[in-house]
Amino acid sequence: MILERDAQLRLLDEATRLAVRGTGGLLVIDGPLGSGKSALLQAYRVRLPETVLVCSAAASPFDDYPFALARQLLDHVLPDPVPDLWDALDTVAPSTCAPSRCRLSDYRPEVREAVRQLVARVRTIAARTPLVLVIDDLQWVDHASLSLLNELAGDAGHHLLVVATVSEGEITADRHFVREFISRAVRRLHSRPLSAQAVRELLEQRLGAHCHPGFAKVCHEVTRGIPLLVTASALELSVQGVAPLARHAHLLRELGLSHARARFLDYLRVQPDSVLEYARALAVLGPGSAPEAVGELANLNEPQSAAARQALHLAGLLAPGLGQGFVHRSARDAVEASMTGRSHRALIERAAVSLYGNGGSCERVADLLLKVPTRQGEWARKALFLAAETTIERGERQAGARYLRRALLEVSDEGAARAHLLLDLAVTEQDGEPRAALNDLAHALSLFPSVQEKAEALVRALPVLSNGMPDPLCTEIRDVRTRLGEPERLSGTQRGLALRIEARVHFLDCADPARLAAVQERLDALTPGSRSPTSAERELLAVLLYSGMLTGGLPAAESVRLAEHILSCEPVGPGHARTAVPVLIMTLAAADATDAACSWLDAAYDHGDSTDRGLIRAEQALVFLRSGRLGDAKDAIDEALAAHAPEGAVAMSVTALITAAVAMELRDRALAERFLLDADKDPYANDVCLPAVRDLLRGAMAAADRNPRRALEFFLDCGARLERQGWTNPSLLPWRTSAAVMHHRLGATDRALQLAEEELARAEAWGAPVGIGRALRVLGLLTGGRQGIALTRQAVDALETTNHRLELIRSLLQLGTQEAAAGGEEARHHLRRCRRIALECGAPHLADRALSRTGERDEFDLAATRSVLTPGERRIAQLVATGLSNRDVAELCEISMRAVEKHLTHAYRKLGVRGRSELTRLLSEMTCAEPAVHPKGIYPGRMHGGTGPQC
Secondary structure, X not given: OOOOOHHHHHHHHHHHHHHHOOOOEEEEEEOOOOOOHHHHHHHHHHHOOOOOEEEEEEOXXXXXXXXXXXXXXXXXXXXXXXXXXXXXXXOOOHHHOOOOOOOXXXXXXXXXXXXXXXXXXXXXXXXXXXXXXEEXXXXXXXXXXXXXXXXXXXXXXXXXXXXXXXXXXXXXHHHHHHHHHHOOOOEEXXXXXXXXXXXXXXXXXHHOOOOOHHHHHHHHHXXXXXXXXXXXXXXXXXHHOOOOOHHHHHHHHHOOOHHHHHHHHHHHHOOOHHHHHHHHHHHHHOOOOOHHHHHHHOOOOHHHHXXXXXXXXXXXXXXXXXXXXXXXXXXXXXXXXXXXXXXXXXXXXXXXXXXXXXXXXXXXXXXXHOOOOOOOOHHHHHHHHHHHHHHHHOOOHHHHHHHHHHHHHHOOOOOHHHHHHHHHHHHHHOOOOHHHHHHHHHHHHHHOOOHHHHHHHHHHHOOOOOOOXXXXXXXXXXXXXXXXXXXXHOOHHHHHHHHHHHHHHHHHHHHOHHHHOOHHHHHHHHOOOOOOOOHHHHHHHHHHHHHHHHHXXXXXXXXXXXXXXXXXXXOOOOOHHHOOHHHHHHHHHHOOOOHHHHHHHHHHHHHOOHHHHHHHHHXXXXXXXXXXXXXXXXXXXXXXXXXXXXXXXXXXHHHHHHHHHHHHHHOOHHHHHHHHXXXXXXXXXXXXXXXXXXXXXXXXXXXXXOOHHHHHHHHHHHHHHHHHHOOOOOOXXXXXXXXXHHHHHOOOHHHHHHHHHHHHHHHHHHOOHHHHHHHHHHHHXXXXXXXXXXXXXXXXXXHOOOOOHHHHHHHHHHHHHHHHHOOOOOHHHHHHHHHHHHHHHOOHHHHHHHHHHHOOOOHHHHHHHHHOOOHHHHHHHHHHHOOOOHHHHHHHHOOOHHHHHHHHHHHHHHHOOOOHHHHHHHHHOOOOOOOOOOOOOOOHXXXXXXXXXXX
């Protein structure tokens, strides 16, 4: 089946009918390589009536003897014997078969006579039975055969039709007589590319499977609808077992088409040197190159360059328009395959030198130099460095790193130039390739001669919150700190440098309990009082506060006062992950003081760049979680993870920790599994905190699966890790209370009580209400009876002042349950209050547990259910509850379908419902529900002939 060629086939049929009536002639089908000319010719042959005699042949550039094509065409139709005629023609030597025109008069008399007899015999046959001569690839016809064809097709009064395909791009300069012959055609048909729909049909034919429209669209874009490229793509897809699905469409852009490459290479092999050299120069310079630059690299003058470019265009190797490059990567691959490795490299070197000398783009020069594995000189180093600077400024750090790595080849193995290049490379790599960055930094440090240069390199290349580094690099950092001297004895820039190095050393010491003990003393010496700390002082103070929070050695109130002071002095702007602010945020969250952090992060998000926002959204998720804004916390961490993977070791580590915290608090199994999957990846291999967090989360999942013994093992492993590191503050990672509950379930109440009491003592030493309240709640659960109720009531009292509403909800739920079991009168009050706060915070599962214990909904409860939704969510939910589809709601509210779906998802989660029917039932219970009103005042019910909801 041939696609989109019906009009051409009808014209061919008409030409056949005319020949049958005695009006023959020449019809030419032209087009570039792979445009489907041969397929059209084959389809035409199949359609020819049986009353017509058909002779077919294909010309070849390798048939270089006289009358080669003529013999293919006529041998089996001429009456035997005719050896005398062919013998006469065989006397024509190849050297005499190159006339300037395809005229019979160019040959000797005996040859002319033999040709006339052949023509007469063919016309006699055609007079009896109409004759169609079908010729493929006429551009390769030998001179002698073309003279014969010229005589046969020259008279339109005979019943003979010559139909030939020709690729004009393959007609070389020494074969212009072919152009003269085809110029006499009575009609010319042009083979055009396929449409997107035809490409889809062709793929389905070749692959035997349904083709997704999106896949077909991309295939049409990549192949430009050229049949050769489409069929070659189908062949390659079939070999690789790739189904034509939408999710596989991206593979088409990098698909190597060996069949098409071979066809293009065949074309190149028979082209003159000028065409071949122009194609090679273009393959090296790439798309977008000026034709003059390509011609110069190919050593062609302007007319030669224009002729070569025209030949490549006509042959279909070049895309339409100047500077567009090759039509497909397989064409470029074919050109590159026509060169030896040595000649290819030599051409690339020449291109780089020429482009640099003519003031070309530094990035294009650098791209060429990436392919040259030999040293070129100082000019190459400058070009590569400039290209790296340009790409890094655009945020393309991976490209910048490639250029810097190649620039290392242009400098000596020792000295300052190499040290600075390695440092630039380490800074560039630290986001995407942190391990490589550390290796390059270590190498650079070994080349810097002075401690001052080493310190500057460390501050530039290492974010303050760097950990998990190789031991030799840690030793180097400590050595630099010692050699710099005490900051108090320094001034100006040197003091700031010493403080920043000290901050990095203290962050390394977070995993060393022996060194953590010295934090309090250093903090006392450094505290700035009422003055604003410098940028370097803020770095060190933030790390010291974080270290003090981990051990619980510094009271929460004092930590909050100093942390808020530091944060108020910290400017917002790009480069957030390189600052110490993330540990300040964690310190404030652990101390239940999130107000200052919330407002600062809002401003930072507005002023930060795209690389910062993923990390900032993760930090906002932690703040929201600790502020009782559970829905906002889930949205923020989802956005942090969905926007793009956080770049850099610091951003990845902080985001992973917060992901785990949100997953544990919200009992979100999908989020927990995502964390566990990511936490096993290589970038986190040396992180000192993540293993403990991983154990705690796995324990929580085992507990949810009702496997207390397995959960206890994980909790105790987590505790052992934290104790070894000296991280005794229970506020962020409360493993003791979790282990105590598991001990209790397994019947080891004494051990459970011991752990809970230890947790309470440490929480009271730290002083944050949430840790104290959690420990008291667990003690109340373990103790039971009146004493247990009293302990749980203390937990509620401790948590009344905290922003951590989720822990208050749990304590209220436990208190209400205990009071109900004891027959207490306040049980209903506590459970109703628990449900109201749970709905306000977005914890419907806890609200449902409270409801199950009271068994009632009242007006106050329903009002709380309404209040948990934003006005936009409430309006969308009410519209959906009336029976409108998402599309109807989107049109009514003049918003996108995506916005409607987002509002509905949030409403489902906040209300604890699983779909439209449950949402409708819940909203119908709400008395005095607000009508959902279109901004123009139209009630949605009226779209269906109703009068809208009534109060």
